[in-house]
Amino acid sequence: MWRVFRRDYLSLLALAIILLIAIACAFAPQLTRYPEQGEGLPNLGERLQAPSKAHILGTDELGRDLLARILYGGRASLSLGILVVLIAALIGTPLGMVAGYYGGWIGQLIMRLTDLFLSFPALLLAIAISAALGPSFTNAMIAIALTWWPQYTRLVRAQAVSVRESAFVEAARTIGVHSITIILRHILPNIISVVIIQATMDMGAAVLMGSALSFIGLGIQPPKADWGNMLTSARIYFSEAPWFAMYPGMVLLIVALCFNLLGDGLRDIVDPQSRRQG
């Protein structure tokens, strides 16, 4: 019991940190003294300055306050992560329910399509799609979501198959409830918690993948920042201005770590099986 409580404590801490960072990013214009620099306005007089009182985390290659850049960049990185997972779940869940509930040729078709998408290394597929669409924030988001939905389809299908066999679904079917109603009323509520846990666990990875895409130039375009493209520019100056590479990556690491811890904790609470094993 104590151990469970302690693990919850850890995930609560993770949640608090995520919320703190998210709120800080949301209120970036109010929090920083240099909102226009956060948006991308150069300030060439103060290039690559080490952390000081005026610029707590130092400045970047165009003299912009690094903290402001990180906060504004976080708006892009975090919203990308959240939107990717949301879109992926919204595509994957209905497909998974249909495949699981109906089965048959339509289920086969959906699952083979899922297999196909999963036979690509995800980042690579995302790179190819966003290169075809052209580099931008929206296209990066679409590209990553397109590589991400099959995981939800697989997960949801497995769940839906087991729920389909349960007595209450059988009962609903016998009294002639329409199958769409069954899916929405009986299947969906039984699988939604699994989807939410998976989504939480995925968010860190989605933020990481978004920044990886942006790092190689396929994400949000300068002068706008996100944590990935900040590292692209930091790379060139990293021996003269190590803080420039240090901080954006550190925030990225903290966010991904917290999402992973939170996801682990949620899974333990909902699925006692995994708690017993871990």
Next chain:
Amino acid sequence: MHRSEYFIRRLTLAFLVVLGVTILTFVIARLVPSNPARLWLGPRATPEQIEITTTELGLDKPLYQQYLIYLKQVMRGDFGISLKSRQPIINDVRVFLPATLELVLFSMAIAALVGIPLGVISSIHRNHIIDHIIRFFAVFNASTPVFWLALILQLLLVERLHLFPLGGRVSQDVSLFIPIQSITGFYLIDAPLTGNWQAFKDALVHLILPGLVLASGSIGIAIRLTRATLIEVLEQKYITMAWAFGLNPRLIYYRLALKNAIVPTLIVLGLSFVWSITGALLVEVIFQWPGLGNYLTRAVLNFDFPVIVSVTLVVSIFYVIVNLILDLIQMLIDPRIAVE
């Protein structure tokens, strides 16, 4: 199901997946862009060139004919011309693929050597402090942006401590005075084969840091999977019986339990291959490793679309083949898989 039957089914499946991969890359190359010919030729193409390419790629023909043309080209190894180097892409890929594979395989070896023992230790000391530390280490590894880790280690170990070379596969002296003759394309194999031990040492030193960085993510995967499987194995009856007989714990863990965890270990290798090949795309950029990742990233910067699509296709096909091989090895070790 008989073994040979499983073998054939798995082979057919892999073939179908490869076919599917070509369909999907075809869609990305020809259907997603609004003007595929322009993307294929780059921004400086003249209207005449675009017209020629349109006929060449069959863009004016029905979709299924376009796909057949594409498939024929791919099977001939004709991936088009790089917009930047003006070279056939296949030539570039031939040079860069071994470099990437060498890096990936090296990092997988590190990941297995570090991750699997840690997973074993973690499962033996389940829920004790050692276990918690190792598990946190695993989550930490999975959460670290690999390109950032590469940058930081480069700063610390190369710029400040001068422990490793900055990047590349060999130093300039070696490539100028004692170049490694290319036989397989793997420097660590080619150098000893030609008796070029000095170059071998140099290549190895260049491999260590990128290999370590790349391994960090797979180590996390290896720890988690090994731990989960061993915990499952340790709960089985034959292990309980071994305890009841009073067998030596070391014998139980390392001989009886680990033997049954070999198949999952192969799965670990498969998963870490996926992870490493995508990670390599990013790590290569930072260490200027002359592999596919570097090639791909430069292609992204130059809008060299044919290269992007081709690298995606080649790596994905490679990925399917690796998975196939791992599946077949698994079946040889554990015949139960063929029955399922």
